[in-house]
Amino acid sequence: MTNGWIDIKNTDMMLIMGGNPAENHPCGFKWPIEAKLHRNAKMIVVDPRLTRTAATADLFLQIRAGTDIAFLGGLINYAIQNSRLAHDYLLNYTNAAFIIKEGFKLPDDGLYSGFDPATKVYDKSSWNYEEGGDMTGKAAAATALTGAAPAQHQPHTSDTASGQGHQAGGPMGAKGTGGAVPPPMLPPKVAYDLSLQHPRCVFQLLKKQYERYTPEMVERITGIPKDQFLKAADLYTSVRKDGDMKKVSTIIYAVGWTQHSFGTQIIRTAAMLQLLLGNVGRAGGGVNALRGHSNIQGATDMAGVFDILPGYLKMPNPTDTDFAAYLKRITPTAAKPDPWDSFNYWSNTPKFATSFLKAMYGPAATKDNDWAFNYLPKIDRNYSWVNIWNDMYEGKIKGIFAFGMNGVMIGPDSQKNIDALKKADWLVVCEIYPDETSEFWRAPGITPEELKKINTTVYRLPGAGFAEKDGTFVNSARWLQWKNVALPPPGLAKVDQEILATIFLKVRELYRKEGGKFPDPILNAWFPYTDPKNPSLAELAKEINGKALADLTDPNPKTGLTLKAGQQLPGFAWLKDDGTTLAGNWLYCGSWTEAGAMIQRRGTDDPSGLGIYPNWAWSWPMNRRVMYNRASCDPSGKPWDPERRQIWWDESKQSWGGNDIPDFKADSAPKDHMGPFIMNPEGVGRLFVPLGAMADGPFPEYYEPIESPIANPLHPNQTNNPVVKKYKTDMDKYGTPDQGYNVVCTTYRLTEHYHYWTKNNPMNVELVPEPFIEVPFELADRMGLRGGEKVKVTSARSHYIAKAMVTRRIKPMKIDGKETFQIGIPIHWGFRGIAEDADKTAKTLANQLTPTVIDPNAFTPEFKGFLVKIEKA
């Protein structure tokens, strides 16, 4: 979340889409309700079915699963056509005025400039800013859009002047491993047109891009009737009616947006809409991802993803022959209009990376050995989720550790995962219940003869449940919250860190005794814990925060503060690239300081009344509750809405301050025109994403899901995302309407169950006892199907059998003139659990249906919006 759960109470307007918070985040949903009760806030819910969230909405629109970009693109078009825009915000805080290089082409035919059909990869060199200066008035006469004059032009004095340009490398380190050709750079001085009239300025290109997303086109693609779409568009953009900047609207989403072959681009479209409306950085605004597990945010922050290191540092790849080359590749330099300033916070990357290496390898990381940079693995290819299983299926991966997840149930194409495990040599599962992964060999359809041929050795480790371990959860609002143990683990069960440390120490012992190809990273890994066999999580949390390795003085000379060697660091501004600091994750620096465990704080004061609660737990970065909060003020530093004051510029103190911690350079005066989006080298929000940061286009374009009932009405010859690659094993099958797969299917969770383990708890089972499939009343009527009767849903991959829930909450749709039905399947049931063990279910898995196809940016599978056929079972 850019904002936080509680902050939702400050909003005037909510768009909830790609998420179902009432069902999947019921405790957080109190805040949308608060906004309704206390601000008369309106709620628009867009979903494939009328959910329990939609039940409380002021306006509900039923959308075809996977067509979100068409809907959001339609909203962008509506906002531009009706001048429902935050003009000053757009001009000063986004790259709307930046001019794009000649040679860049919009995807009228479905393809941006630079596409290579043979490799299905874009050459992104034309997706870049033009180098130059002020082009205002040079393309056309300035128009009314330049409401406020930008800040005075003056030479900037920041440390960004010496920039050599940078490679805006993709989110994935492994990209661009091709060879010695230097990757394209962003120009340090970007050409711009403050009148926004230049035909190649971002705003004009954006306008042209989304002109095609007319209400009629939205209706053809999404199935939302034009009049309903217009009602929603008018309502959502009404916060900027007549140029008013006081009101704020928020967008709330979850995995209904991420789980598509263009998921990242859906979220980008939402971010662009929020930038156009000036909603980012403001109380009650933002783009808010609801994380689906109690600690999935923490897992991401701590690099539970293959292509990043903790704190979102990019993973090294084989071209990074030394630390300097790695830092050069991943450290951006500022790229902006010359008179503007840019904090470019990622310019501190060397400090973060060096401190991380000191945390990993301790005394073994020295200046002479490049801080042990070469101990880090270099990723040579894509090791994301679906690829791991594909590699195992192809026999390339021989074993897997499964902790805290049920890989067979997760899918996609669970049968492929089951078959992959059959080929593995070994499998280690740490769980609290017998689950489908540790018992994959009991999957339905495996005969006794086949069972004899499965040679996978399965090790089951008794894990501890969430109430049996202490530690932190990082919630959607980026809060690190400490929790205590409620119960000791039963029997032989052990906490994760004890299991992992025991394995690590054993492996290290083996390397010490027997040697190996490159034992140094294992032998020299720093493991300085009081009890190495069971490190305390408090000790680890302190290490992640970081400490001084030598006596230090505050980088801000005004404070005169000093730290002794060994003391906890107060924040990431103290980090150094000379080996005198250590921090496991720079982003968490400040969470456990000399003043104590910030993450254990329980202060309930909220002086501003905005729900900031600055003394409750701790949120990254630096306890800021709303990110980019500089944008909550106008260019002169005054809050857009005096009623919801987050931070502001104090002229007398010459500094930023207020109710929240400024997400900004505290002494940067408004006249210097430093951009509020300090993590971008431009300092501004990106409507257009230059260079390689996105694999599939600088603007989001609507593509159909890989399995879709129609050809893309925007460009029928380029229906799907052009850079998406399909998998090629015999298991990877994709269905088409011609083969009879003509019903759109989506998957989801229920309030009453949590993923794949509450099916073992009698109370949850009492609330929803059996699997079911939600079927529209009209479709059931045509099939002669009644509620409670069994149905069989078949995709190109497998089938799923459960009882039908016949409902009017999913209606038939007209998609490009064709009547289309949509069904929905909750994901919770498998072949182990109370109902399953009692033979009350067909023991099929919802994810046996889902396709192996992934988003090219985040590599998330397309669990939502695939094709099936349905029949009575």
Next chain:
Amino acid sequence: MSDRKTLQIKQISAHPGPIPGLGVQRDLEVCKLVDTTTCIGCKACEVACVEWNDMPFAETTFDNTYQTMPETRWNFWNLIKFNEHQREDGTIQWLMRKDQCMHCADPGCLRACPADGAIVQYANGIVDFNQENCIGCEFCVSGCPYNIPKFNKETKKVYKCTLCSDRVGQGLEPACIKACPTGCLKFGSKEDMKMIAESRAAQLREHFGYENAGVYDPQSIGGTHVIYVLHDATQPELYGGLPKNPQIPWSYTVWKWLFKPVLGAFSMLGLVGVLLHYVTVGPRRPQPEPPKKED
């Protein structure tokens, strides 16, 4: 409401004499407010009720709905009723209403009950069943306009929501209220709850386009100690059959004022019979103990 005064008894089923202490102490009447317009059907109240009251898990079966079971059971007192309602313009409303004992001001169950002390109404408005005195006649079941009391065939007693009189008596809110994540459930004095409910209904009418939003507190039974905010108070039936104008069967009114004393006299005859039996047959002899099983 935090002391035992709230559990001052106001009415007792089938009790001939005066109510002990009545009129001596006065206190606020309590009330549960259920705002159906902000209920998300999460069932946290269902779970809280089962857990607080230590009820055994019940087996359920899929029934083409999100609703846990068709109606409340003797061991499941709090049930969210899910109803799909198609409006005239074709749009669908998914209505969720927490169903439980309404704690009527004029409780039909209590009127119907022939067993002295099986049902009491406290001065704070809570209607509570005392299973020790219940004779299992199930008259309360037919006396209730909301189909709430449920008979347990094994114990031969009737059970229902107590409005957590054990918690309320100690100054706590009922378990369902505590568990509610959205705040659609509130608990307090009847006066306060009525005020909050009315202002919410006014907000729904003025700002959210629900012209018929209103509060359900039916006067035909003297009002209830559970009140609802409804999107459309003119059609309470849509919310899982909430009666618009709940009535206690007339026979129970007659029963209470006319037949109860007469039948009471008959029951005295029964006692006389017992006495005669004792005199003529003698006391009950001890039964041989069943053989103990080895553990």
